[in-house]
Amino acid sequence: MLKKLLLPVLILSSIYILGTTREETNKIVTPARVIRVSLLLLALLVTVSVGAMLVGPSQMGAVSFLKGLLSGMYGGDMHLFTVEKTILFDIRLPRIIFASIVGASLSLAGVVFQGLLRNPLADPYILGISAGSAVGAIIALLTGLSFIPLGIPGLAFLGALLTIFLVYGIARTKKEIHSTTLLLAGVIVNAFFSAAIMFLIATTSTKNLHSIMFWLMGDMSLAEWNEIILTGLLLIFGSVVIYSYARHLNLIVTGEETAQQLGVNVEKTKKILLLAASLVTGAAVSVSGIIGFVGLIVPHMVRMMFGSDHRLLLPASFLFGGSFLVIADTIARTLTAPAELPAGVITALCGAPYFIYLLRRKAV
Amino acid sequence: MSIVKLDRIGFRYNDDWVLKNISFDVNKGQFVGIIGPNGSSKTTVLKIIDGILKPQEGDLCIDSTSSSKLKREALSKLVAVVPQDSLITFPFTVQEIVLMGRAPHLRRWRFEGETDFRIARQAMEMTDTISLMNRSINKLSGGERQRVLIARALAQEPQILLLDESTAFLDIKHQIDFFDLIKKLNKEQALTVIAATHDINLASLYCGKIILLKEGKIHCMGSPEEVITEAHIREVYQTNVAVDQNPVTGQPRVTLLSSHPSEEGSRLDSGAAPQL
Numbered sequence A: 001m002l003k004k005l006l007l008p009v010l011i012l013s014s015i016y017i018l019g020t021t022r023e024e025t026n027k028i029v030t031p032a033r034v035i036r037v038s039l040l041l042l043a044l045l046v047t048v049s050v051g052a053m054l055v056g057p058s059q060m061g062a063v064s065f066l067k068g069l070l071s072g073m074y075g076g077d078m079h080l081f082t083v084e085k086t087i088l089f090d091i092r093l094p095r096i097i098f099a100s101i102v103g104a105s106l107s108l109a110g111v112v113f114q115g116l117l118r119n120p121l122a123d124p125y126i127l128g129i130s131a132g133s134a135v136g137a138i139i140a141l142l143t144g145l146s147f148i149p150l151g152i153p154g155l156a157f158l159g160a161l162l163t164i165f166l167v168y169g170i171a172r173t174k175k176e177i178h179s180t181t182l183l184l185a186g187v188i189v190n191a192f193f194s195a196a197i198m199f200l201i202a203t204t205s206t207k208n209l210h211s212i213m214f215w216l217m218g219d220m221s222l223a224e225w226n227e228i229i230l231t232g233l234l235l236i237f238g239s240v241v242i243y244s245y246a247r248h249l250n251l252i253v254t255g256e257e258t259a260q261q262l263g264v265n266v267e268k269t270k271k272i273l274l275l276a277a278s279l280v281t282g283a284a285v286s287v288s289g290i291i292g293f294v295g296l297i298v299p300h301m302v303r304m305m306f307g308s309d310h311r312l313l314l315p316a317s318f319l320f321g322g323s324f325l326v327i328a329d330t331i332a333r334t335l336t337a338p339a340e341l342p343a344g345v346i347t348a349l350c351g352a353p354y355f356i357y358l359l360r361r362k363a364v
Numbered sequence B: 001m002s003i004v005k006l007d008r009i010g011f012r013y014n015d016d017w018v019l020k021n022i023s024f025d026v027n028k029g030q031f032v033g034i035i036g037p038n039g040s041s042k043t044t045v046l047k048i049i050d051g052i053l054k055p056q057e058g059d060l061c062i063d064s065t066s067s068s069k070l071k072r073e074a075l076s077k078l079v080a081v082v083p084q085d086s087l088i089t090f091p092f093t094v095q096e097i098v099l100m101g102r103a104p105h106l107r108r109w110r111f112e113g114e115t116d117f118r119i120a121r122q123a124m125e126m127t128d129t130i131s132l133m134n135r136s137i138n139k140l141s142g143g144e145r146q147r148v149l150i151a152r153a154l155a156q157e158p159q160i161l162l163l164d165e166s167t168a169f170l171d172i173k174h175q176i177d178f179f180d181l182i183k184k185l186n187k188e189q190a191l192t193v194i195a196a197t198h199d200i201n202l203a204s205l206y207c208g209k210i211i212l213l214k215e216g217k218i219h220c221m222g223s224p225e226e227v228i229t230e231a232h233i234r235e236v237y238q239t240n241v242a243v244d245q246n247p248v249t250g251q252p253r254v255t256l257l258s259s260h261p262s263e264e265g266s267r268l269d270s271g272a273a274p275q276l
Helices: A002-020 A022-026 A031-054 A062-077 A079-117 A129-142 A151-171 A179-202 A209-216 A225-244 A246-253 A256-261 A266-288 A294-306 A310-334 A343-360 B042-049 B072-078 B094-100 B114-126 B142-155 B172-188 B200-206 B230-237 B263-268
Strands: B002-013 B016-027 B031-035 B057-062 B079-082 B160-164 B192-196 B209-214 B217-222 B241-245 B252-256
Touching: A031 A079, A031 A310, A079 A225, A079 A246, A079 A266, A079 A294, A079 A310, A129 A151, A129 A179, A129 A209, A129 A266, A151 A179, A151 A225, A151 A266, A179 A209, A225 A246, A225 A266, A225 A310, A246 A256, A246 A266, A246 A310, A246 B094, A256 A266, A256 B079, A294 A310, A294 A343, A310 A343, B002 B042, B002 B192, B016 B042, B016 B057, B016 B192, B016 B217, B031 B042, B031 B172, B031 B200, B042 B057, B042 B160, B042 B192, B072 B079, B079 B142, B094 B114, B094 B142, B114 B142, B142 B172, B160 B172, B172 B192, B172 B200, B200 B252, B209 B230, B217 B230, B230 B241
Parallel strands: B031 B192, B031 B209, B079 B160, B160 B192
Antiparallel strands: B002 B016, B002 B057, B209 B217, B241 B252
16 A cells, blocks of 8 residues: 555655756855755655665565565564565665666766767767767677676776767867767767677677677666676766866856866866766666666756756756666566566657657757 | 067968967057958957967067966956857856856856855946846847856956957947947956957947958058058958048048949949949
């Protein structure tokens, strides 16, 4: 009973939290406001995560949930509840933490790419960066580099970096980058890398073909703690670097020459931000595969709620992106239960129409 | 006392010299116009003064300091620019845009403080944009947006204001409003203004000194009366104009002449235009 109520309560409270901040768009960004909004969105993330822990193919009532929670807190002497404990802490919790890290990473990267390219349609997936990153990760898997520490994320990072330079190089004519050229360049690079992925998979006689395919589509069920910790650390490092340039990013968004006139070392800032965003994307893709459109939808929604100032946009997208992917992943594992869908299927099913909506609006 | 001093400045893109041997001084509080045809490198001169481009030859001094010794942030506190038009894709509010002018005065990780809000507010009051402060920059008209960009430049608290074709997309009312405001700041706050413009009449109306550029060289400079003459304009622009006095201000006034005047024009014309 309680569980049936939980989902509506969850949705209503989320709407309420977002509703209270609706009128904040015009307020100026101050440290106090950044902290307040971050706390609100952190509360949303916790609420969503707790809700997601209760939902799953194996039914779990409030009582067994509490039992599992207790045994998780008080350790091994509560043998009676080991089933609940296993489901909650070994299956669901890692997956939820994983989804929130990946969601936060992709959203953060989306904000940075959109800002640097001055294009609200830029996103790691649409620009082909996720695909490039996946090619790197697959090469690492197939050549056995996965046994070297940081082998897979390392190559995924290189793949992401290579792609961003490729897309940027193709789209750049003279000085300005046109929206349409950039998107086309992304589509082409994406198509090329997708074909490369297919080629690599088809020519491999690996037994794990099914799991590679699932990983590619954005599967979170294989989450392991060491991967979670590594991705989390890379994300924290990338976020700190990116946030230290938040104000510079505001200026770059209004034009590179303007930014320079206002005292920003534009070339250096761009390089650092591209590296950091590629690192974060590579880390997310190397563990979760290609999850599309998160980096597009989340920053756009956050911008509508809280405005365009990156000092607020970055942390808010980070936290909201986490909640977003936890919800998407929860839907993915419950919609066709007991069978599971990769989260990437859900985000693409929501994201593609949203992209068309953004494209059709005149703002682009 | 000269606040900007260019001494034999030369600039090239690859092997193509676009500025050659440019020397001029601008005094504190002066209103200087740079005019010249397309491709005469007016904008390049401004970009050298604001440090976007580094000249390969010659010396540039700003506020008696050699530009090579001026750090980017120090330069941004001295020089502000109002660009031609600035397309901003993301929905920043007017207040956010104006506060960006405070950037050179802020350290990394620092948020704007009371002083910054006060200065931004003053800048918006001076440019009559205070009523727009919560509007989104990409929903404003061209005239409103230019006023916001002046406000941002003023929030920088510069000594020198550069105008790069700042009124090219504005109608005549907004052009006059824009230059009246700049002139007021120029007089009241001794703000030095250097304006690159296509509009010779506007330059004549507002500038105390005019520099006429031709193919990257200074053709002549001086007061509007000295520079704006039929001979000079013909030499530089390769077109015939009539120059007389503005009946109200007495400043030189340029009238464009067509070699194919319209029917009525030729009927009223007393023979200045060439006969077919």
